[in-house]
Every structure is written in structure tokens, then in C-alpha cells.
Amino acid sequence: MTTILGQNQYGKAENRVVRITRDGDTHHIKDLNVSVALSGDMDDVHYSGSNANVLPTDTTKNTVYAFAKEYGIESAEQFGIHLARWFVNSQEPISRARIRIEEYAWERIQTSDANSKFIGADEVKHSFVRKGQETRVTQITYDGQNWEVISGLKDLIVMNSTNSEFWGYVKDKYTTLQEAYDRILATQVSGRWRFNWTDDEQRMPNWEKSYEATKKHMLEAFAETYSLSLQQTLYQMGSRIINHRSEIDEVRFSLPNKHHFLVDLEPFGLKNDNEVYFAADRMYGLIEATILRDGADARIPVDMTNL
Ligand SMILES: O=c1[nH]c(=O)c2[nH]c(=O)[nH]c2[nH]1
Secondary structure, three states, X not given: OOOOOOOOOEOOOOEEEEEEEEEOOEEEEEEEEEEEEEEEOOHHHHHOOOOOOOOOHHHHHHHHHHHHHHOOOOOHHHHHHHHHHHHHHHOOOEEEEEEEEEEEOEEEOOOOOOOOOOOOHHHHHHEEEEOOOOEEEEEEEEOOOOEEEXXXXXXXXXXXXXXXXXXXXXXXXXXXXXXXXXXOEEEEEEEEEEEOOOOOOOOOOOHHHHHHHHHHHHHHHHHHOOEOOHHHHHHHHHHXXXXXXXXXXXXXXXXXXXXXXXXXXXXXXXXXXXXXXEEOOOOOEEEEEEEEOOOOOOOOOOOHHHO
């Protein structure tokens, strides 16, 4: 033999697990990206192809989801310790486990008008916005006479852990989707809104205040809409802005449907009571639409929200 095997490790990388804990109607989220790397007595599989010592990477993935259900996710550290101990202690050939975890933090969407006709004060208990700032964008065009200002944001990630359904859709011979009566609704908002200010002589909007208020109305509409489709939620977000912000005549959104699939834990004798989800990053549904003030022209370019 002229070669020898050096350092080696294996496992399933980037297991996206979302754990919802339901404390009455107050929900808590833990959202992790867990990578498992195992090493030990793995010479044979490399040299001869014998899998006798190999715990499948698929099993390491299942373990992540099963542990999320069985033990919950108190902290990324506690969860990682638990997994590492399990792999090393339960499998003779495995002598080392390295668990790497990224955690995505979420905070509750704050609604100011808790007494509005749309909601009760507790709606916010299942509506979250991912921590970290969105990117604010604007485009100004001037032809010497008229101004056009289109502002917006991208990469604002939001989630409702309940109050979302999707059913009653067309079913053809290729349809396999099961109807959902209580699903997670999550999206990464990209939105643009066009101001009706066109002329120096008109009073200029307060751009800073307008941005904050527009974002607030958008988030509140997301949190407070009992959703039968992302399309319906999108329309509510846009119309809430138009109805509350007289300086804006047109809103366009591009909303990827960030799918969260319930993990089947039955094979491990565990019941998944809407608690453990696989957060897929692709493929995703992409829902896009413009909402206009009655009589206003549609001027925001169709593809602008995808930039
Ligand atoms: O809110 C949704 N809108 C759709 O058009 C759609 N299509 C799909 O498969 N899931 C969903 N969800």
C-alpha cells in the first residue's frame, strides 16, 4: 500500500431544525442549524468499503430531530452536549463527535394597536421577526421636473407559528400536497413602496418616520392576519400600508414561502404534535403582487423586488 488514511470524519451537515414549544397560546421558538461530524474506528469503510462501523449520516439527522422532540432545545450548548454524548456513548466505534450549531434568534412582533378591530392583545404570542436588521433600500429618479421615490426593504424574516392554513386548492393528477389546517407561515420579506410625492412644491414626506410606520403596519398585518394563503397575507400587508400611509400609493412584495415541514417521528415511537419542523431553504414558493391605491398607476417594476 502506498497511501494511508489521514484525519477523517463524517455526519450530516446543516440539519435545519425548528422546535416550537407551546405554553398555552404563547409559543416559543428555537431555530438551529446543526452539523454533526463523527470520527473513530473508520479505517475499514475507507479501505475496503465495509460499513460495519458506520452509523448512517441519515441516522444522525434523525437523531437531531428526535432529540428536539424528546428533550426539547433549552440552549444550543445543552442540545449539542446531549447529541455529542449520545453518539460517543451509544456507538462503540465512534470515539469523537463534533457538533456545530448556528442559532437564529427570533423576537416577538410588537403590535401597538392591540385593541384594533383586527386582533386581541395576545395575537403577538405566535408572531416572530428574526433578529438582525433588514436592509433598507431606496431609488430616486428625477427628470428635471418630476420626482419618483420608491423605497423599501429586503431580508426581513418573519414567522407565524400558528393561524395559517392552506386548503381548498386545485388538485390535478400531479398534486400530492396535503391540506394544512395549522401550519407555520414564514417568509423573507422583500417590499417596495412608491411615494406619491412628485413635485418640489408639494410637502415632502418625513422619510424616516414614514419608513418606521410603514414597516410597523406591514409587520402588524403579518402578525394579525389569520392566513388562508400567503397571497392573502401579502394583500393584507400591502393594503394596511396604503390605508394608513397617505404618502404611499403603491406597494409591491416578493414573498418566498419558507416551508417548514413537520418531521415524521413515528418511526422512533414519538408523536410530533406540531413541535418539530424541518426548515427547508429551497425549493420555495414565490408569491409576488402589487397593491395599489384605487386610481393609482402601477409603476414599481415587476422584478424590482427581486433585486
Ligand atoms: O400560501 C400558499 N400559497 C400557495 O399558492 C401555495 N402552494 C403551495 O404548494 N403551498 C402554498 N401556500
